Every structure is written in structure tokens, then in C-alpha cells.
Amino acid sequence: MKLTNKKQNRKNLKFAILATDVVIFSIRENILNVLLIEINIPPYYKNIYGVPGGLILPEETAEDSVYGHMKNKAGIKNIDIEQLYTFSSVDRDPRGRVVSVAYFGLTTTVETSSSAKVYWKDVKKLPKLAYDHKGIIKKALERLKAKVGYTTIIKGLLPKEFTLSDLQTAYEVVLNKKFDKRNFRKKMLSFGFLKTAGAKQTGVANRPADLYKFSVGSTQTFDIFRS
Amino acid sequence: MKLTNKKQNRKNLKFAILATDVVIFSIRENILNVLLIEINIPPYYKNIYGVPGGLILPEETAEDSVYGHMKNKAGIKNIDIEQLYTFSSVDRDPRGRVVSVAYFGLTTTVETSSSAKVYWKDVKKLPKLAYDHKGIIKKALERLKAKVGYTTIIKGLLPKEFTLSDLQTAYEVVLNKKFDKRNFRKKMLSFGFLKTAGAKQTGVANRPADLYKFSVGSTQTFDIFRS
DNA sequence: GCAAAAGTGTTCTTTATACACCCATGT
DNA sequence: ACATGGGTGTATAAAGAACACTTTTGC
Numbered sequence: 001m002k003l004t005n006k007k008q009n010r011k012n013l014k015f016a017i018l019a020t021d022v023v024i025f026s027i028r029e030n031i032l033n034v035l036l037i038e039i040n041i042p043p044y045y046k047n048i049y050g051v052p053g054g055l056i057l058p059e060e061t062a063e064d065s066v067y068g069h070m071k072n073k074a075g076i077k078n079i080d081i082e083q084l085y086t087f088s089s090v091d092r093d094p095r096g097r098v099v100s101v102a103y104f105g106l107t108t109t110v111e112t113s114s115s116a117k118v119y120w121k122d123v124k125k126l127p128k129l130a131y132d133h134k135g136i137i138k139k140a141l142e143r144l145k146a147k148v149g150y151t152t153i154i155k156g157l158l159p160k161e162f163t164l165s166d167l168q169t170a171y172e173v174v175l176n177k178k179f180d181k182r183n184f185r186k187k188m189l190s191f192g193f194l195k196t197a198g199a200k201q202t203g204v205a206n207r208p209a210d211l212y213k214f215s216v217g218s219t220q221t222f223d224i225f226r227s
Numbered sequence: 228m229k230l231t232n233k234k235q236n237r238k239n240l241k242f243a244i245l246a247t248d249v250v251i252f253s254i255r256e257n258i259l260n261v262l263l264i265e266i267n268i269p270p271y272y273k274n275i276y277g278v279p280g281g282l283i284l285p286e287e288t289a290e291d292s293v294y295g296h297m298k299n300k301a302g303i304k305n306i307d308i309e310q311l312y313t314f315s316s317v318d319r320d321p322r323g324r325v326v327s328v329a330y331f332g333l334t335t336t337v338e339t340s341s342s343a344k345v346y347w348k349d350v351k352k353l354p355k356l357a358y359d360h361k362g363i364i365k366k367a368l369e370r371l372k373a374k375v376g377y378t379t380i381i382k383g384l385l386p387k388e389f390t391l392s393d394l395q396t397a398y399e400v401v402l403n404k405k406f407d408k409r410n411f412r413k414k415m416l417s418f419g420f421l422k423t424a425g426a427k428q429t430g431v432a433n434r435p436a437d438l439y440k441f442s443v444g445s446t447q448t449f450d451i452f453r454s
Numbered sequence: 455g456c457a458a459a460a461g462t463g464t465t466c467t468t469t470a471t472a473c474a475c476c477c478a479t480g481t
Numbered sequence: 482a483c484a485t486g487g488g489t490g491t492a493t494a495a496a497g498a499a500c501a502c503t504t505t506t507g508c
Contacts, residue, residue, distance in 0.1 A: 469495080469496070
């Protein structure tokens, strides 16, 4: 962090533009989806998509910036995000040096009330993407898979109240792996981070399931799944 | 990552200076130490220490930058580092906006062949530090503790060949926790990431221990310690 | 021969896995 | 009455934890 103290040099040190990008995951129809947004930067990019993002302003932290861009460009607010990685390849933006601090977040909010072209896409069937966004999504997915194994982060993919089957499906979709129903339930309830919501499902054409909610506020660490 | 395409605006977007900081850990006399370097930025900082770091240059990635600063300022080279977190608080540097991409690394190289004032310090007895470096070290330590539990990262704290007692001590020092010798050895050998080096300790005033080395090159994930 | 760390097995407890049937509701 | 997903227990296997003595070397 040492930098020269000569004021006349400071201008030359400000060579890079700072940006943020955010990978937002959501489960739709039992498939893990990522939020994409149209990128239109002629002559470099047209008819192409990428993850939402944008500039960091002088008076903002990276995190402030992400919240603003999520809201303005994708209509997504009130979701928890966490820092993923900072991408600093010299040529990652065709217009010049742009260093991006990437974040990732989870949501159940499927509505994307925004004027921009925004859509959800199966993470396994991504189209060609702008910039290094494919690599950013790949890294976010790795992080998500790792974190569901030792934290309660899965909470972000579920509504406030959910059934144990919903919870199981969420894990199965993220980890791409099936679990035994009885063992799954035993294990989940043993952790103590769930409590019954005191109600049952309604309007289903089968026996209604008990509803549960998380009894912990923020993401906590547990030993959830090992492999 | 969308940014305005108007060239005349791009200069105003370059408001921040980019820097890297690196937290280097090493075990010395059964204590986890961190490498500190004198920070001298009058009138803001004098007689104060912090972790090594410095500017990112226009043609460098953050990672390139860290390797350069580690070598030039602390005389440390040939160590593996990984990205830790990007610190972007607006006021973290008294001279203006500096966004720092922080890294952390492990080493056994205790010699710090450098002209700058560089020294190793017990992570539990840190003095007052410049900038937000105390927070950076705290985050690095959390990451290190987490990663020894599910990767072979501990390798970075050990010489090429080491005894099982050395390995146990390394885990104990990092996790601040004692292990049972027999159970520890059984478990470590069961993973298969160790192999005998075919030699024994020499010059010790007790029964010489077998030497081992890691049979894996880079850091790999295993289920090493749960709690 | 003594001090110092190395090396080594067994028992018990806890956790994980495999597995199949009846239940409550909507249509 | 039937189709659909909900809800439950037990037996076996695997992993983790607790625990003490003999061995090899330098001095």
C-alpha cells in the first residue's frame, strides 16, 4: 500500500476504472438459474448478455455499488451478497483497463422489474457471454457449492417458509446430487437451525407438508454436507 | 460492468488508486507469525508497521503486483498466494481513495533479505498497525483457519520434508488446539497426501523421527478437520 | 542410565448409510 | 378409488475419540 507521496504523480496512478459485477442465483422449476442482462457496448458488444454490474463511483464502496446496480439494472433488492473475487486481467474489457470486484448473491425474487432486458438462464446452458463473465459465473458457482456444505447460505434460495422437500430440492439442485429423504430430514432437523412455522401447505393435491423456517438470521457455519 | 462510452468521461471515472497488500504467515518457534514492514508516509504514518504491499501498475494484474512487492519490499519469493478480499472503504487511506486487493500466503522462509525494516510478529500480539491492516490480517487468519480444515494448504507452512510431529504442531499452532498423537497420525496417513521421504531426522537428542513429504503438488481439498 | 520425543492398537461412542411402507389430501 | 407427495424407524457400517506403554537416540 506504500505509494509515492509526490502529488504530481498521483494522477498517473489513476489508470483503471473500477467496476462491480454480480452473479445472482435463483432456483426456478428445479433448475439453478443465473440472472443475465443485455450488454450493449457498440462496437464491442451487441446481442450479447452478461451478469449485471457497473461502475463504482468515487464516493461508494464496492458493496454500495453492487446494491445500486442490482436495483437499477435488474430490479433486485433486499438480497444478501458476498464478495466473490476481484478480476484484474489487463485486457478483460475491450475499452481499457477495468478492474471488477465481483459479488454473488441468492434470491427467490423471480420478478425482475426493470426496463432493461433481463432474464434467468440455466447455469448449465449458458450462452456466449460478454467480457470474462463466464469465468465469473463459474467461480461463483464453485463458491456456492462449497458454501452450502458448511453454512446455512441455502436460506437465500428459499422463501421465508418452506417444506423439508423444498429444502432438499434446493440442496439437490445446487449440488447436483440426490439425497435420501429420511436421512436428509434427520440431519437437517438435528442441526437446530430450522423451526416449524406452525402451518401446513395448502392447495396441493396430496398430503400437505409441514412448513419450516430458519431460526438463524444470517448465514452460519455448520457441518452440513461433506462430499 | 457497463460503463459510459463517452471518451471524455473516462478520465473522471479513474478516481481511485489500486493497490495490493499481502499477509504472509509463518510458524516460528511454535507460534504463528505474520510479516510486518515499516510504513513511513509523513505526515500520516511514521513509526508504524503494516503488511507489505504497494501499487498496482497499469500493465500488471493484482497478482503480478503482489509478487513484485513481496520480492522487492520483503525479500520473499517463490511462495504461493491466494486472493483474500478487496478492501474498498472510501477512507481507508488518509491520502485519498485507494482500493486494495489483499492476498495471503504461507512460507517457511524466515530470512527476509531486504533493506526495509521487516520483521515477523506473533499474530496474537500485533502492535497498532497502519491503514486497515489489522482487519486485513484478521480476515486472512480466519481464511487460513478455515482452509486448513478442508485443504492441504498447511503444506505452505512446512519444509519439503518434515516429521508427523512437525505436521501436528503446524495444525495445532494454526487452529490453536491440541490433537491426540495416535489419532492424528492415523488420520493424516489415511488421506494419502503424504509419503515417506525415506530418511530419518538426524542430530536430535531422542529417537529420530521418520521424514515425510506431501505427495500432492498444489493445494487439494480433503475433509481434514471438521470443528 | 536417563531424558526426550517417536511410534504403535484397541475399545467405545457417534455419525452416516441403506432401506419400505402407511398417511393425508385433491380430483 | 386413485394419484401424489408427506412422513416415519431400524439395523449395519464407518468414522471419531479416548487412552498408555515401549523404542530409539544423544548426552
